[in-house]
Amino acid sequence: MKKLAIRIAFIFIITVTSACGKSSDQLNTSQALQSNEEQPQGQEDTEDDDLEASPDTEEIKITSHNSQQESKPNNVETPPDHAALDIPTSDSLIHSPEGKNLSQVEWKPGAPDVTLPIRFGTTEAELVLGLDHPNGTKAVMIFPSTPVGWQLDLSGDTGVFDEYGELQEGYKIQATLHDFDQDGINELIVTAGDSIIDLSIWVYSFTTVGDLQKINPIKQELSITGQTYIVLDGDEIIAPYGSQGLFNFYKYVDKVFMQPVY
Known part of the structure; x- marks a missing residue:
């Protein structure tokens, strides 16, 4: 147990x-x-x-x-869209084919300077129109990135200026931007006249340069005369002349204005 x-x-x-x-x-x-x-x-x-x-x-x-x-930085090459001047079509020196005013800035003797902001590709600029000193007409391209301004070449067969380089009495100067070759960089058109029988037209192109202070990037591409107003139609400038309703045509081809035969 x-x-x-x-x-x-x-x-x-x-x-x-x-x-x-x-x-x-x-x-x-x-x-x-x-x-x-x-x-x-x-x-x-x-x-x-x-x-x-x-x-x-x-x-x-x-x-x-x-x-x-x-x-x-803004690398878009399309220039800013500036509205046309709010002026009667009869006072415009630059028309569309439909007869609408295309001028974006206007200056008359006795008025303050006027400015048109511009963008050539990625380069900002301003066109200043006014009375020069001590005399003459100011048409200067200013680039904010530099302290230098370049006077536009207003030479050519024109009678819109007097012996001092000032606009004739009753005349005005207008300007606008237009891309003739659709490359995204506008050309500049400047016109001066009396809206009746005397008109001068200048067209300028922009070229990128290494030093804006030493090299003028603005080149005069065309200097012609006409009457009353011009028409911008695609790659063409149409300028009336004479009293019979005749027109001169200038076509922008490969960066050069040519006068085609129709």
Whole structure:
């Protein structure tokens, strides 16, 4: 009996020990499962944090992009669109084929200087028209990037100026931009006349140069005369002359004005 009691006690101890070990393993397994279950929760918290942070991140990216856009120079070569002068068609020296005024700036003797903003490709400029000093007519191309201004070449067979280089009494000078060859860089057209029988027309092109202070980038491409007004039609200038409703045509071909025969 004594041996039987000792054997029963030994079996009981082994059973209890085994049970305790199993509980410990179960506890460890439970902790591991709990740890694994908590990890996705942690990931969800991280995703939530990312979602909460993403608007700020997106805002920073957008702000940075806008800043780069603001600091990046405008390389678009299309010049700005300037509205035509609000003047009667009868006072305009530059017309469309439909008879609408195309002049964008006008100056008359006695009036303050006027300015026409221009963009030649990526180069900004301003045309200033007014009374020169001590006499003469001011038609100066100014480039804000340099302190130098270039006087336009107004030479040619013209009677719109007096012996001092000033506009004749009752005359005016107007200007506009027109892209004759559709290359994205406008040419400049300047006209002066009395809207009746006397008209002078000059056309200028722009060429990119290395130093605007030393090299004049503006070249006179055409200097002609006509009457009343001119018409700009695509790559052509149409200038009336005489009293019989006749017209001269000048076509811009390969950067050169030619007078075609019709």
